[in-house]
Amino acid sequence: MINQVPGDTRRRIVEAAMHLFWEKGYGSTSVADILGRAGINSGSLYHFFPGKQDVLLAVLEAYRTGIDENLLEPNWRGIDDPIDRIFRLLAGYRAALVQTECTYGCPIGSLALEIHEPDPPVRQLLAANFTNWANAIEDCLKAAGTRLPAGTDRRALAEFVLTTMEGGVMLAGSHRDVAYFDRAVQQLREYFNCLLQSARSPVRRKSQRRNRGKSNA
Amino acid sequence: MINQVPGDTRRRIVEAAMHLFWEKGYGSTSVADILGRAGINSGSLYHFFPGKQDVLLAVLEAYRTGIDENLLEPNWRGIDDPIDRIFRLLAGYRAALVQTECTYGCPIGSLALEIHEPDPPVRQLLAANFTNWANAIEDCLKAAGTRLPAGTDRRALAEFVLTTMEGGVMLAGSHRDVAYFDRAVQQLREYFNCLLQSARSPVRRKSQRRNRGKSNA
DNA sequence: GTCTATAAAAGGATAGAC
DNA sequence: GTCTATCCTTTTATAGAC
Numbered sequence: 001m002i003n004q005v006p007g008d009t010r011r012r013i014v015e016a017a018m019h020l021f022w023e024k025g026y027g028s029t030s031v032a033d034i035l036g037r038a039g040i041n042s043g044s045l046y047h048f049f050p051g052k053q054d055v056l057l058a059v060l061e062a063y064r065t066g067i068d069e070n071l072l073e074p075n076w077r078g079i080d081d082p083i084d085r086i087f088r089l090l091a092g093y094r095a096a097l098v099q100t101e102c103t104y105g106c107p108i109g110s111l112a113l114e115i116h117e118p119d120p121p122v123r124q125l126l127a128a129n130f131t132n133w134a135n136a137i138e139d140c141l142k143a144a145g146t147r148l149p150a151g152t153d154r155r156a157l158a159e160f161v162l163t164t165m166e167g168g169v170m171l172a173g174s175h176r177d178v179a180y181f182d183r184a185v186q187q188l189r190e191y192f193n194c195l196l197q198s199a200r201s202p203v204r205r206k207s208q209r210r211n212r213g214k215s216n217a
Numbered sequence: 218m219i220n221q222v223p224g225d226t227r228r229r230i231v232e233a234a235m236h237l238f239w240e241k242g243y244g245s246t247s248v249a250d251i252l253g254r255a256g257i258n259s260g261s262l263y264h265f266f267p268g269k270q271d272v273l274l275a276v277l278e279a280y281r282t283g284i285d286e287n288l289l290e291p292n293w294r295g296i297d298d299p300i301d302r303i304f305r306l307l308a309g310y311r312a313a314l315v316q317t318e319c320t321y322g323c324p325i326g327s328l329a330l331e332i333h334e335p336d337p338p339v340r341q342l343l344a345a346n347f348t349n350w351a352n353a354i355e356d357c358l359k360a361a362g363t364r365l366p367a368g369t370d371r372r373a374l375a376e377f378v379l380t381t382m383e384g385g386v387m388l389a390g391s392h393r394d395v396a397y398f399d400r401a402v403q404q405l406r407e408y409f410n411c412l413l414q415s416a417r418s419p420v421r422r423k424s425q426r427r428n429r430g431k432s433n434a
Numbered sequence: 435g436t437c438t439a440t441a442a443a444a445g446g447a448t449a450g451a452c
Numbered sequence: 453g454t455c456t457a458t459c460c461t462t463t464t465a466t467a468g469a470c
Binding site: 113173 | 240241242244245320322326327329330331333335340343344347370372373374376377379380381382383384385387388390391392393397400401403404405407408411412415
């Protein structure tokens with residue numbers, strides 16, 4: 001092909017696959033689909049990748065390393081308040097749902113539930129993506145400092161934000177109605193309000209002093 | 218085949234497909250897989266179903282109509298407290314995760330994120346399954362009566378229980394670690410504690426007097 | 435209703451020229 | 453590195469006997 005930037009082909013393959021996996025899923029995307037979208041031929045793809053699954057690994061790796069540049073920075077630009085940042089990120093997912101008429105799915109979440117093989121390398125990269133996402137939220141929660149009650153399990157809360165997002169996207173997509181996502185986020189907001197409130201005027205409970213952060217009903 | 222109960226073949230097909238879709242996903246299950254597990258031949262399946270997708274519809278329909286008998290009753294037998302029932306149901310999913318070494322996925326959730334086609338009939342059945350699940354939780358929340366604060370959006374809260382379950386199962390499966398599910402449920406528990414607490418001693422915003430009444434605060 | 439056999443297509447992957 | 457051509461397997465679905 002003419003005017004080909006060296007090293008560009010591999011990038012185009014990953015980009016094409018990233019889009020197609022998001023749009024159709026991994027199993028329903030054929031190698032031929034990827035070739036077509038990338039504008040290349042079979043030989044080129046198999047020159048860079050041993051097989052289709054290795055393309056998936058490259059895609060997941062691209063998501064993982066690009067989370068700051070492609071997801072967090074665009075959403076957080078100009079927003080400093082850490083709690084605002086959390087709900088701004090969720091609003092970003094909402095915008096994606098609206099733009100795609102609720103066809104959008106979190107690419108990581110969709111792949112996580114589509115891939116059923118034990119498949120350690122793929123699964124580890126999926127997990128790493130989730131971990132990075134939760135890390136970013138956890139940083140926000142740490143930055144919130146004393147606005148959250150002492151003893152708040154910030155790691156668990158960060159993961160809870162993630163499960164809310166994934167669950168909300170799942171329901172909104174299935175019902176083709178963004179209101180399902182909105183209600184999930186609204187419930188999370190209520191929970192945060194409760195936490196922020198009780199940090200201001202702590203409710204004393206028997207279990208709380210003895211067992212900080214681990215109360216279980 | 219000998220000793221065949223009339224009308225049994227169709228049921229066996231659906232049962233085999235139900236198991237395989239749950240285990241391997243829809244796309245990775247071939248018609249041949251279903252035939253093998255059901256112990257029948259190609260002609261029988263295509264006698265009852267126009268194609269593979271119609272088997273999926275029958276599976277989703279079976280989940281939908283069987284939710285009480287197969288999911289709710291086994292988990293709720295002997296438990297009357299409506300809030301306990303909610304967390305008992307979540308404990309049931311936890312048990313499934315543990316038994317399968319976190320291979321388990323909610324079959325509806327997995328299919329919801331695997332199926333990317335617009336595909337109205339399939340999607341409507343997925344949505345109907347989610348709706349039935351949330352209905353059951355909503356009934357619990359209604360039964361909780363005044364233990365929840367006045368004005369609680371019980372529908373949204375029921376859906377929030379669902380998103381927590383789905384998100385928790387997703388993370389636990391991806392990390393192959395049930396602790397991710399446990400933390401999600403624990404966060405939901407904290408939220409419920411907050412709600413139950415504020416129903417006992419309603420929080421007044423702005424000029425709130427602390428620890429009114431006789432609660433053990 | 436169930437069987438066997440097979441059609442027809444699509445899938446992932448490879449070979450070898452350039 | 454990229455191309456064209458092709459192999460081989462798997463897949464869904466059908467045909468027609470019993």
